[in-house]
Amino acid sequence: MLNIKVNTATSLLLMMVASQSAQAALNDVDPGPYLQVNGGFAAWYQDTHGRVLDLCLSKAISSRAPGAAGAPSYMCGLLPEPGFDTTQAVNFPTNFPGEAFWFTGDASIVDAASGIDLTYISALEAAFAAEEVVEGDQVSFARIRIRVDVPTAGTYIVTHPYGVEVFEVDVAGGRAINMTRDIGIGTPKTYNGALTGDVGPFLRSVNGPYSETNPDTGLVESFIGDPNLLEEVTGSPFNTNFIRIQGPGGIDLSTKLFAVTGKLSTVALATPALVERATYSRKNGDNGVVAQQDVFLQAPPPPASASFTDSSNLSLEMTEANTTGNWYGQSSTNPTLPATLSLTVDNQLAIPNSTATTVTTPLVDLVQIHSAEYSLANSMITITASSTDETTSPTLTVTSNGDTIGTLTGSGSIKSLSTNITPIPPAQIRVESEHGGSDLEEVIIQP
Known part of the structure; x- marks a missing residue:
């Protein structure tokens, strides 16, 4: 179920009257030490589906959309800017981007007939507090940005992979809807704030992962998408792998096409597993005690597998709802208390370098x-x-x-x-x- 957030920020053109967005869906972040090769930033973030993305600084070029002469199509979406020359080696602080990304998932809707022009950005971003490449100013944040030109005033609803936003537009026109929500910016070089943001699990192309060779190292690297292509994605925690805008006069437009950036890490981490509930119930029935044990788990969706061992040491497979990573299992054993359950999650079919995870939890009423x-x-x-x-x-x-x-x-x-x-x-x-x-x-x- 989506969590409702109410915002009261008002501008001349827009008052956001309600917002629904995801709970935090990032699981972990590189604890350091933070190295110069990554500009002093965290090397990686892991989402609740178990995917680990490195800070995307690779010069690998897309073989599907290689770009033009002098304008290569990088898999990391690196863009030249003052102080950063993409033709030279990435080096901190002398040649380093002012903005870099662990993840981006962007989309747009442009419809001349209705007058809708929508830009959507979701990102896990590395930046500098004063917008200058300076040691000690490194920050990270999870960003959701929605900007829309709309034809008329009224109520607009934007559904996206990480939630639902409701806007009340007073005056139509360019950027009548202009929302940016950045979560995680805090003390420089402290990167766990982004874990509580609205971005995650990471969207990924349904056609990926893609492999490309990094010309600087000669190593083959893997990417969850190609930012130079528009493709359908998966990974939304609500199974809303699309952008949709609904508004006055029957406006109802959508797209399933995204440009996605993300470099898969070679770091081997344990598969995320969060026990949401492990409870029992029992009552006297006509033929004795009727009991059940109910277990709810948040973990990577299939092809991952999940199982639990009940209070009688019986192993039972769990089932997953709709690729969002919510698992459920039940046992009819009448427990002898106190009891502890053991849960195991394995996601090596999807992420070969991950390791299976076993967690224990008390069984309670x-x-x-x-x-x-x-x-x-x-x-x-x-x-x-x-x-x-x-x-x-x-x-x-x-x-x-x-x-x-x-x-x-x-x-x-x-x-x-x-x-x-x-x-x-x-x-x-x-x-x-x-x-x-x-x-x-x-x-x-x-x-």
């Missing part, structure tokens, strides 16, 4: 708070909650800001607590089960 209300009239807080373990009825304890409020009681599946709290109500309460599960809830304040 699922706690649900049904209500949490505080009465200002009598200073009483009333809480109801339940656990998915209906057979052993685990103790459920209520806390707030680290302080214990009390224990829920009751004979049914839903337990309750009413107690006096003064002088002020808590903003939130947490209910914790002795079997490991917990839930957090905002307290509703009543007169």
Whole structure:
């Protein structure tokens, strides 16, 4: 599900009224030391699908679109600029680009009939804080940029691989929509801020990877796309591998064609694996206890494989939804507690130099708070909650800001607590089960 972000930035032409975008989908970054050969930048970033991209400084040339004499079509999209001569060796700081990239995924829509002219940029960028190539000024950030000329005022919706943006245009014309969202810029030479950006997993050409020879080293290098071509891509965390703009008067235009940059690294890293949930439920049935163990995992999509070992040491294969990297598995074993599950992910079919990953996680019950209300009239807080373990009825304890409020009681599946709290109500309460599960809830304040 897309996460909704609300922005209130207003300009003469545009007010963004809502935005939906991805959660962070980069997994790791080169921890250093940061070497001169990379301009003092992190050598690589890894996404949650396990792909590792180097800072793209290669002089390898596209064999599919080689360019014209004196204007080679580099696989890294290197462009000449003051202080950087692409005909000379890359060298920091004497001949180094002011902007370089670990990844780019760009697209455009130009439609004369409707008056739409859209430019879309997604990038993981290396730059300098003062826009000058200076040691100690290196920064990185994840960028989403959308610029659109629109024919009329009104509401426009732009769907892209990393989210959905909603714009309210007051005055139509050139760049009536002009959004740039850069996440990660912080202390120079600290590169983990971009991990929390909106870019990732990396888009990649459905026709790649491509191999080209670096003329400076003679080595064959691999790339996730060719920035000199427009191609269909895959990799969107929402399976929206396209750009679409919808607007007033029935405007509805889209494209699946992107120009993609990214040099695959030879660094061997473990396959990403993030356990999102490992819970059990059980209740008494007509023929005994009915139980299940539910496991949710974020990991690379197929051809990767994922499995988990349940509380009885039974190995079970997990299934993936729609190439977005969300896996699920279930066991019908009634667990003996405490229990620890083991999960294994292998992505070597897609990334041969990756290594399989095994992680462990405790198996806990699922706690649900049904209500949490505080009465200002009598200073009483009333809480109801339940656990998915209906057979052993685990103790459920209520806390707030680290302080214990009390224990829920009751004979049914839903337990309750009413107690006096003064002088002020808590903003939130947490209910914790002795079997490991917990839930957090905002307290509703009543007169």
